[in-house]
Amino acid sequence: MDEESPSSRKSNEIEHKVYARVGLLGNPSDVYYGRTISFSLANFWATVKLQPSHHLIITPHPTHDLVQFSGLDHLVNRLQSEGYYGGVRLLMSICKVFYNYCNENNIELSKENFTLSYDTNIPRQTGLSGSSAIVCAALNCLLDFYKVRHLVKVEIRPDLILSAEKELGIIAGLQDRVAQVYGGLVYMDFNKDHMEKLGHGVYTPMDTSLLPPLQLIYAENPSDSGKVHSTVQKRWLDGDEFIVSSMAEVADLALQGQTAILEKDYSKLADLMNRNFDLRRSMFGDDALGSLNIEMVEVARRVGAASKFTGSGGAVVVFCPDGPPQVKLLEDACKEAGFVIQPVKVVPSYLNEDDLKTLPG
Numbered sequence: 001m002d003e004e005s006p007s008s009r010k011s012n013e014i015e016h017k018v019y020a021r022v023g024l025l026g027n028p029s030d031v032y033y034g035r036t037i038s039f040s041l042a043n044f045w046a047t048v049k050l051q052p053s054h055h056l057i058i059t060p061h062p063t064h065d066l067v068q069f070s071g072l073d074h075l076v077n078r079l080q081s082e083g084y085y086g087g088v089r090l091l092m093s094i095c096k097v098f099y100n101y102c103n104e105n106n107i108e109l110s111k112e113n114f115t116l117s118y119d120t121n122i123p124r125q126t127g128l129s130g131s132s133a134i135v136c137a138a139l140n141c142l143l144d145f146y147k148v149r150h151l152v153k154v155e156i157r158p159d160l161i162l163s164a165e166k167e168l169g170i171i172a173g174l175q176d177r178v179a180q181v182y183g184g185l186v187y188m189d190f191n192k193d194h195m196e197k198l199g200h201g202v203y204t205p206m207d208t209s210l211l212p213p214l215q216l217i218y219a220e221n222p223s224d225s226g227k228v229h230s231t232v233q234k235r236w237l238d239g240d241e242f243i244v245s246s247m248a249e250v251a252d253l254a255l256q257g258q259t260a261i262l263e264k265d266y267s268k269l270a271d272l273m274n275r276n277f278d279l280r281r282s283m284f285g286d287d288a289l290g291s292l293n294i295e296m297v298e299v300a301r302r303v304g305a306a307s308k309f310t311g312s313g314g315a316v317v318v319f320c321p322d323g324p325p326q327v328k329l330l331e332d333a334c335k336e337a338g339f340v341i342q343p344v345k346v347v348p349s350y351l352n353e354d355d356l357k358t359l360p361g
């Protein structure tokens, strides 16, 4: 498939590609009516393929949905490192959510069936939104297969993707799904009044060329976003003052970050990124975040760079204010620590004409 194009169609087969995302500022306040700035990351992506078929079939991925093992030790190792779940449940869930949404909104679906399969190179459960990339790509396939893209508003699609994961008990917010539906760099405001009135946030695309060069650090270290979030979510729902006020401060970092990015005030951006992680650390605690994840942030800070999690843990976004010599120092430090480091590549917006028609204005 052409790397530049997020979708393609070979005869009657539909394929969609959705990239990983980086939460640059404000996450995880998206889970709590806050604000974030996030972008779509070209370094990694998931693809979902849809082929018309007699029966409706969800195809397990040969490695991500492993069900055949060389023996008990293999099975147990696999479950201990990667958990029980792969992508099949995500595909099933978005089919259910899509079907129900269409029913409730009088969107008629033809009686045709399909076979869905997926692939992904997004490092598994590293806070790069591997889960929602699969769900978003599947939703795009369904929108095209049933020819209803023009009937399902762009702003609503992140909610459908989130519902598919909530259905599975995964605690998550909208930032991943917005970045993955819109592409590019997006400022997002999840203000409670707006969310309750319209059912979605206010999403403002920003020019990706305003961003300074950024680095990505990650480690093969699967962590479950649902588990990471559960205690903080409970405390927030219980009205815990420390969590409520810290989360409001995290949301405020995205607001300040929007101005800093527009003004290319990168030293301000560095301060905001660092503060973002420090607030997460004080709310979640070191045990929930994991020592390896904290070390990834600290490796960057030891060379004077700014750093924070891209999502709930597993990958870190870094800004080196002193430029290439500092990036070199960081690369050496990552090599020594056993972390992978790559320059960040940002994906431009990928809304097509049909998508744009569903947006206000």
Ligand SMILES: Nc1ncnc2c1ncn2[C@@H]1O[C@H](COP(=O)(O)OP(=O)(O)O)[C@@H](O)[C@H]1O
Binding pocket: 064, 083, 085, 086, 087, 088, 089, 090, 120, 122, 123, 124, 125, 126, 127, 128, 129, 130, 131, 132, 170, 223, 224, 225, 226, 311, 312
């Ligand atoms: N690479 C992957 N392949 C298959 N399924 C995945 C992958 N990554 C995540 N998932 C599915 O999504 C669920 C939630 O993942 P999550 O903790 O949100 O990780 P991420 O940070 O990648 O979004 C997992 O329990 C699993 O069912």
Ligand SMILES: O=C(O)[C@H]1O[C@H](OP(=O)(O)O)[C@H](O)[C@@H](O)[C@@H]1O
Binding pocket: 023, 027, 028, 029, 030, 031, 126, 127, 128, 129, 130, 131, 171, 172, 173, 174, 175, 176, 225, 309, 310, 311, 312, 313
């Ligand atoms: O904690 C976060 O920053 C994010 O956690 C989840 O993303 P993931 O990539 O699965 O770690 C969640 O879906 C996001 O909404 C949170 O901002």
Ligand SMILES: [Mg+2]
Binding pocket: 129, 130, 131, 132, 172, 225
């Ligand atoms: Mg996820």
